[in-house]
Amino acid sequence: MSETHKTFLHVVSIAQTILDGEKVKSKITPALIAEKVDLAMGLVAGSKSVEFDRQAAISELIRRFSLWIGQDSTLHDEEGHEPWLVSSRKKDWRYWQRYQAFVERKMSTTAVDALNKSTDRILAFLEDPNREGAWDRRGLVVGHVQSGKTGNYSGLVCKAADAGYKIIIVLAGLHNNLRSQTQIRLEESFLGYETSFAGEFGQPVGVGEIDTDSKIQPNCATTRADKGDFTTKVAKHLAISPEQRPWLFVVKKNKTVLERLLKWIRSHVADATDSASNRRFVSNLPLLLIDDEADHASVDTGEQLFNPDGTPDDEHQPKAINSRIRRILHSFAKSAYVGYTATPFANIFIHRRNETTEEGPDLFPQSFIINLAAPSNYVGPARVFGLNSADGRVGGLPLIRDISDHVSKDGSGGWMPPQHNKEHIPLYEGLDALPPSMREAIGAFVLACAARTCRGQDSEHSSMLIHVTRLNLVQKEVYRQVEEVVKRMRQRITRGVDHEALITELHSLWDNDFLPTCVEITSLLPEDECHTLTPTWEQILAVLPDVLSDIDVRMINGTAKDALDYAEHQGKGLKIIAIGGDKLSRGLTLEGLCVSYFVRTSKMYDTLMQMGRWFGYRPGYIDLCRLYTTAELVEWFGHIADASEELREEFDAMVESGGTPKDYGLKVQSHPILMVTSPLKMRTAETLLLSYSGNLVQTVALFRDPAILRRNLDATNQLLVAMGEPFERGITRARDGNPDEWKRSFLWNSVGANLITDFLTSFSTHPKASRANSAVLAEFVDKMVKAGELTSWTVALLGEGHATKPYAFANGLEIVAWPSRTDTKVEGSYSIGVLTDPSDEAIDLDYPAWKKALDWTLLEWKPDPARNRLTEPTRPGGKKIRDVRGLGRDDIKAAPERGVLLLYPLNPEGAGESVSSIWSEPIMAFAISFPSSNSTVKVAYKVDHLLWEQEYGPAD
The missing domain is CATH 3.40.50 (Rossmann fold)
Known part of the structure; x- marks a missing residue:
């Protein structure tokens, strides 16, 4: 560790100790922090003689004293x-x-206190090592x-x-x-x-x-x-x-x-x-x-077998x-x-x-x-990708850059097609070259390093991740190409020869991407998480030669040297472009990760999440970070972020009710998230046993084929005719503050389960809508009916959208404002983020039941920055809506027989011109809100391992 870095840590540690003595934490202002840093500098020998960044110390302490951590x-x-x-x-x-004492040098007192409590709790659940006898x-x-x-x-x-x-x-x-x-x-x-x-x-x-x-x-x-x-x-x-x-x-x-x-x-x-x-x-x-x-x-x-007696x-x-x-x-x-x-x-x-x-x-x-609760400065999936809503994903940081030039237009070839073997030679348009998106990503990394240098973070490590293939031989080719590009950039900038076009290219990327992104992120995040200094282009240009001279391109091949270098260069600031595959996908920390270029195609929950090396802590440089990836992978990360949230909510509910790990295991095993992990790891080599009870299922992947769209519209018409006159036209429900209103929608009560299963059997769900499989859903409903549940349904036809031309269904009901959901442009389907509006799921609940669901939501709610949960909810969560409906609570009677089917006649313009030019009628989509149930009914979902690997990638 360099003397400068040691001095920096020493000054920050002393100033933090002095500030910790303040009894009223609200008095710890930036001005007071600056005062104590100056005092600490006077106490530390050498802080005046070394190149000490006073502002960096002040910024670090502002971040530490602004930190908060939720509850485990x-x-x-x-x-x-x-x-x-x-x-x-x-x-x-x-x-x-x-x-x-060691971690207090690097972490806030708040974080250290949380670590102390957390490790105490874990140790207490273990056994006393001095306890006599056998224990496990x-x-x-x-x-x-x-x-x-x-x-x-x-x-x-x-x-x-x-x-x-x-x-x-x-x-x-x-x-x-x-x-x-x-x-x-x-x-x-x-x-x-x-x-x-x-x-x-x-x-x-x-x-x-x-x-x-x-x-x-x-x-x-x-x-x-x-x-x-x-x-x-x-x-x-x-x-x-x-x-x-x-x-x-x-x-x-x-x-x-x-x-x-x-x-x-x-x-x-x-x-x-x-x-x-x-x-x-x-x-x-x-x-x-x-x-x-x-x-x-x-x-x-x-797969372990069991004897007839259960042993x-x-x-x-x-x-x-x-x-x-x-x-x-x-x-x-x-x-x-x-x-x-x-x-x-x-x-x-x-x-x-x-x-x-x-x-x-x-x-x-x-x-x-x-x-474990995450600290407030943790950047996780919810922050990077946002949360799902009917208007698409909202609340995410503007860090993602869409790429598609790594494959040919038909998806079968190009620089790095999804299906390639170890002999693949990455060529862009037939040339031994990187695609433009990769060249831009390398330029973004160079600029991020330069900006961090200008901000006084040159002693910190900076890394770039390139993860495009799991095959070592192909990685070598990528390494060679990247090394060549970096070497040429270095030669042109440091020598000032043939550099004008490159300088213009980097200047344009700085002005058109980095400057507006820095401004936008500063407006989205608290001041303590952002860096106030945005360098000028002249400042960036001045440090470019040194930055390029320091960048080292590495292929991560599993040797210890990859890990050792960070430790050996603590306080000196390595700048590394890391190219790898599986070696990068698990556990290995890339210090100071700024830019990621990621096109790996696995869609399994755990594999994708573990590949997400870009999650973590980015103090003072989050606005400089970039993720270059495909629209499809963004969609899948959205799915897994939502799946993770559902299961964490389930966990919180079980904590509140005093459940055990066994209870949670049984619940998760039957949860209809089919891509959470490899079926091999699920220990069910051929069949997943699913329960939809307590879940919301919605069709977020839809067909573009007019013949199938016609079939689904016909299935909807048949259901509407069979249900007869709606129970309500124009729906209003009392809520806290303002009522929920569906002025242009229709609602039916006490609909027989046979009509629901007929509809599901006739409706074709897209293979990519893996949770909303109509045939499996119909079978589940049928089994629940035999168990005495899901016998009486509420059905709503939702016409809440922008006014457009009227459309009359077969029973004469007219929709004049078709809901609109924008295509996320994922190949092979009309894919949307979320179908249901948050209020739609509670369309059948009167005020007492709705209020009970909200109270239940607030009872279990706690702030969690990793899940973008920062402000107390004013509406009940979907899980609590389904719990109150199916299980009841206090004076609210349980109604496990009442399922809710929501029908959405989507405007085809949301699917894009390729669909709207050949289809002018509604694209029918549906969601089902299944009431929570104590029933043990499950339905089998067959798994073909070969098809699974083709769709989701191999198990790691």
Whole structure:
């Protein structure tokens, strides 16, 4: 770390400590912060002699003191657990104390306090390491992508070691670079020294510079080197004495490595033998096993069978990595497993009863699931992509740049078509060249680096991600092309030869893209999250030569060097363009990520979210960030952001009702989000069992084919005729403030379920509307009717839109204002963001029921910046509308028989000229609001794995 950066951190730390002494936090103004920075500069030797950026220190402290963090939420099961973590146990905790002092250099006091509470809560759900007898605790911590999960489990490791856990194993990804990156982080946060050779203490780093007492230095059996994993050589010479100090193992999720570690544990640490199975195990030493990215590789994708009496089939052979993890846990009488992930669905799909004699129970988080709250400055999917509405996605930041020139116009060829093999040579219009969008993205990265330099952030790392293929040979070709472009830019700018056209191109990008975007984002975000300085073009131009000289193009190939460089250049500011595939898609942090170019086509929830390296923290440079990607991927990220929100709402509801992880697992397993994860990870190799109860299903992908549009319009007409006269024409419902009105719409009550299933059977839903499959929906309704539910329907024909020509349906009802939904321009369908207006779902609720749904919504609501939840809702959430309708509450009677079908006659102009030029009648779309139900009815959805992979991509 450079002296300048050390001085900067020291000044900020002292100023923060002084400001923390203010009893009234509202008095901490920018002027007071500036005053305390000046005071701290006077106290720190060298702050006047080094090149110290006073304004950068002030800006950093403004951000820290503006930060707020929501509340974590937890589902837990106390069976077999003995509460133990009280304040007296924490008096002499030195590992945590020095880690706390270490993170206070970089984080606000608010963030450190939240970390302290969060790790206390997790540790308390584990067992007291001093507890006698055998025990086993298993939990899951759910964070957000790139939100600081490593910092959280680093704190947990420190506290667990303080409490008395003696062996701590951290499973750190599948590749060397991620394992090494994790090792480096744990050196800074827990070990306190560099690990060049296993078992040896190297130079002090991180916490080791705060508390230099060698008596508390933990032991470590792995190193930061590329080949620093747990090796045979280390195993042979490792004499363990964890009674004195804890041992840390940072290992890959690799069959050979885990087998080697298991063998060593059973040969050198085990001190007892199970009489029934002859299995060696450790009786006296408590184990903490932390599984980073716990949904990746750890989940057993094999289908376990069960005996007629319901017991697991002991002949089942779990997949290799899952098996080794479970065997390691099963080798300790006292063990605790904590998985960390941002995409927990594969873990929740783990069968709760899976068990074998050799492996013990599966990794289902039966003890607890904790949802970590994100800080207010976290930039997640909801911030990047916005939230869905009938007017499209709203509230997103203007960071996305649409690209389409990476493929030919017919989608079959071009520079990087979706289907390409390892022999593919990326050519743009037949030439060995990058497409214009990629050249622009590289230019955007250069400008972002230059702007950060002008803002005093030159000592911070800056990165660009290029993720266009998972094939290494193709990545090499992309690397060569990008390296050539950067080299030519560098030569032309630094030498001032043949540079005029390039300067003009960059100047235009700055004026037409960066300047207006900086202004717009400043207006959208709080002042503390933005940087007030927008450089002039002259300032940018002055630093361009140095910036281009510093940019390094890398192909991320899984070696430790990729991770090491950031740590080695702390405070010097690396500028890296990283080209990679799967090595970049899991866990590896790209420091200071500014620009991403992303065309990977997987559509599975967990795969896509994990590839989203652009989520995270962007202090003082969020306005300079760019995501170059396709319209289709933006649509899919929208889907998964919405799916994630639904499941988090379900989680919050279960927390409120006192549910356990088992309850949540059963709920999620039947949730009709068909692309959350690979069906292999769902443990249902052929069939998904779905329940639509408590869900809103809507057709957001529609056909463009006039023949199918005609068929769907005919199906609607048949339903309208069969229902007869509407119950209401022009609908008004009392609400708080102003009433909800549907003046041009029609509503029917007590419609028989047979008419609904006839409609669904006749209606053709688009294959891309994966949740709204009319045939599966019809089957579900039919099954629920047999169970005595969904027997009496409310149907609404919604005519709330811009006035256009009248259209008369077969029963004579006339729509004069057709609803309009704009096409998102995704290939192969007329795709829209959201069909339903937020008020439409409650069209059947009178005021008392509506008010009850709102009260219920407010009861569970808490601010969460990662979900764009910043202001208290004034309308009930859709989930609570469906809960109140189906389950009732207090004086509101339950009506699980009442489904709601919403019919939307969409204006074809929203689909674009290619449709409106050949179709002039309404494009029919529908939504169904299913009441919540305690029924266990589910419907089978068959999965063809080959088709699944073709549509969603392979499982990672």
